[in-house]
């Protein structure tokens with residue numbers, strides 16, 4: 001049994017970790033043929049991609065996938081702990097599984113992902129959720145087959161959570177969600193320790209994958225006909241800093257852009273590590289999509305300091321304007337937190353002022369959520385929830401105004417769209433443009449999902465645009 005430990009998780013030392021190649025143990029291969037699994041994924045793109053590996057490991061064990069947890073012999077929750085409501089959703093599902101297990105006694109229940117890295121969560125599961133058969137963390141996903149096999153064979157709760165990241169495991173099997181756009185991890189973890197954020201404790205130290213492994217994975221995806229690749233990391237801009245002297249995300253992006261891949265994206269960026277080299281490369285290559293996610297979190301330099309973001313409103317605006325200047329037609333989206341402990345009306349007006357200057361194409365806006373174990377969790381927080389909700393509403397009115405204003409600028413323009421689906425109405429399709437906008441469009445021909453087509457924008461809405469295909 002290995003239990004999570006925050007003190008250990010907070011450690012950032014120059015410890016060695018090596019690259020290891022994964023191999024599935026033949027002893028348990030296909031051992032559970034005939035059994036069915038249901039995998040529920042919460043949270044970010046990193047979790048979605050981890051679930052693609054988890055699915056492949058379960059299939060190698062012999063399980064087959066079902067979409068309804070009521071049809072499953074094994075249910076696994078891949079959880080998120082970024083905000084309280086993600087927590088509540090996972091515990092809500094555990095509540096339903098408790099009832100289900102009273103009907104189906106041999107149901108196997110497991111939990112993994114970021115919540116598994118939280119000591120208080122694991123203590124609660126061991127105390128109040130004894131029906132949960134196994135828990136494993138974000139650093140040892142590759143041990144899933146052995147942990148499940150032991151949980152079933154020994155019929156004893158298995159808790160295997162490591163708070164220090166282990167070796168970099170390459171070669172994990174993967175079942176990708178589709179055959180046209182793919183996630184590629186390039187760096188794991190985060191060393192930024194923003195005072196409100198739990199990720200450095202749940203995802204560990206920044207560790208870059210070797211560029212040869214990334215480029216090999218990209219080549220395989222290109223060979224398999226993928227149209228779009230998104231380079232993933234909690235903080236992709238730090239790529240290579242722990243591995244190479246002079247090879248960074250800008251260099252990696254350029255090597256990939258020189259390959260025969262129509263679309264390259266990357267997320268998530270921290271303004272702190274956004275280099276001129278990166279901006280130059282994004283502006284230079286047509287197949288690097290002109291859409292940048294640049295979380296600002298607050299427009300008040302005083303609050304940014306309390307958040308530990310290490311940039312000011314002014315330096316953020318400077319970076320923002322530089323990207324707008326160098327990258328033609330770039331769309332920029334962001335994340336904003338309102339109600340950080342101690343945020344005054346003046347601080348909030350600074351955020352509105354920044355939004356009026358940036359006129360974002362998209363923004364994910366949240367009320368501050370206290371995360372146990374983070375420094376911000378201990379700060380005085382005099383502002384009422386009601387006032388925070390009012391601020392969130394005022395902010396959303398402003399950001400939504402600019403979404404529509406920016407979308408309206410595309411009316412009459414022709415944009416390239418990667419088709420992701422057919423809507424129920426005849427000859428109606430949807431997909432995302434190069435600037436990552438949702439486009440619903442009509443066509444007078446049958447279009448294959450995964451194709452890239454040109455669409456003339458006919459009308460703009462706040463969160464999407466309408467159009468028709470043009471040849």
Ligand code: SF4
Nearest residue numbers: 190192193194197199
């Ligand atoms: S950079 Fe992002 S993931 Fe890292 S600590 Fe800050 S908010 Fe969290």
